[in-house]
Amino acid sequence: xxxxxxLITYIRSSFNIGIDADxxxxxxxxxxxxIYKSPVNVYVAPVILPSLKDRTAKYLHYVRLALxxxxxxxxxxxxxxxxxxxxxxxxxINWGKVNRKYAGKCYLPLDWYPKQSMVIGIVDMDNNPVDDxxxxxxxxxxxxxALGLGHSSDxxxxxxxxxxxxxxxSSNDIFVLQLLYSIxxxxxxxxxxxxxxxxxxxYLLEIKKKSIRKKENISENPITPNxxxxxxxxxxxxxxxxxxxxxxxxIKLNALVKT
Ligand SMILES: [Zn+2]
Numbered sequence: 001x002x003x004x005x006x007l008i009t010y011i012r013s014s015f016n017i018g019i020d021a022d023x024x025x026x027x028x029x030x031x032x033x034x035i036y037k038s039p040v041n042v043y044v045a046p047v048i049l050p051s052l053k054d055r056t057a058k059y060l061h062y063v064r065l066a067l068x069x070x071x072x073x074x075x076x077x078x079x080x081x082x083x084x085x086x087x088x089x090x091x092x093i094n095w096g097k098v099n100r101k102y103a104g105k106c107y108l109p110l111d112w113y114p115k116q117s118m119v120i121g122i123v124d125m126d127n128n129p130v131d132d133x134x135x136x137x138x139x140x141x142x143x144x145x146a147l148g149l150g151h152s153s154d155x156x157x158x159x160x161x162x163x164x165x166x167x168x169x170s171s172n173d174i175f176v177l178q179l180l181y182s183i184x185x186x187x188x189x190x191x192x193x194x195x196x197x198x199x200x201x202x203y204l205l206e207i208k209k210k211s212i213r214k215k216e217n218i219s220e221n222p223i224t225p226n227x228x229x230x231x232x233x234x235x236x237x238x239x240x241x242x243x244x245x246x247x248x249x250x251i252k253l254n255a256l257v258k259t
């Protein structure tokens with residue numbers, strides 16, 4: 001699949017999320033499911049599996065890193081606040097078991113907003129702990145769904161359904177996220193088709209000009225605490241790639257209201 005076709009699939013899948021992100025037949029009238037809210041309150045449940053209880057702090061740290069990635073990708077227009085038990089929340093993250101079908105899950109209820117629940121698989125079917133990097137990937141992937149991203153068919157994108165288990169957002173992921181948030185809810189793919197095609201053309205041209213390959217954006221080991229800073233710096237430079245686009249969309253993004 002060409003880069004162009006992949007981006008179209010990725011974007012259309014995002015319009016379809018909540019209906020069926022994997023549907024081959026896209027509905028022309030499906031709408032985006034985006035969280036226009038800042039801060040977004042995130043409750044992270046403790047790990048209750050007795051053998052992995054001591055991982056609660058580590059996984060909480062991974063969630064924080066993943067949320068920081070998304071804030072950076074959205075140029076800090078959306079921030080995330082980790083809430084204590086019992087406080088109101090928008091997203092909820094629980095820890096569970098991987099099964100045959102999925103390594104993680106994001107529930108998008110019909111009245112999807114504001115509460116979305118994610119389950120991240122931390123033990124495999126034989127009850128062995130899942131690799132840290134895989135846990136981290138699944139956290140980023142499921143948060144991507146909660147923020148409104150569908151599936152990509154490019155294996156280096158974090159939203160790939162069956163790819164390389166990327167542990168940071170690719171330039172495609174960031175581009176699609178910024179594009180969707182510049183469109184806003186209540187618009188259909190059909191409404192925005194021309195705008196979407198124009199943005200993809202511009203993005204692919206920019207990528208070509210800067211000779212950026214998506215693979216280069218994948219951090220080697222972002223989950224080691226001392227690499228945290230360099231990861232965020234890297235993300236800043238990735239989102240620079242797309243800033244040209246955001247400037248055009250600033251009016252719409254400024255409509256975000258802090259509550
Ligand atoms: Zn998925």
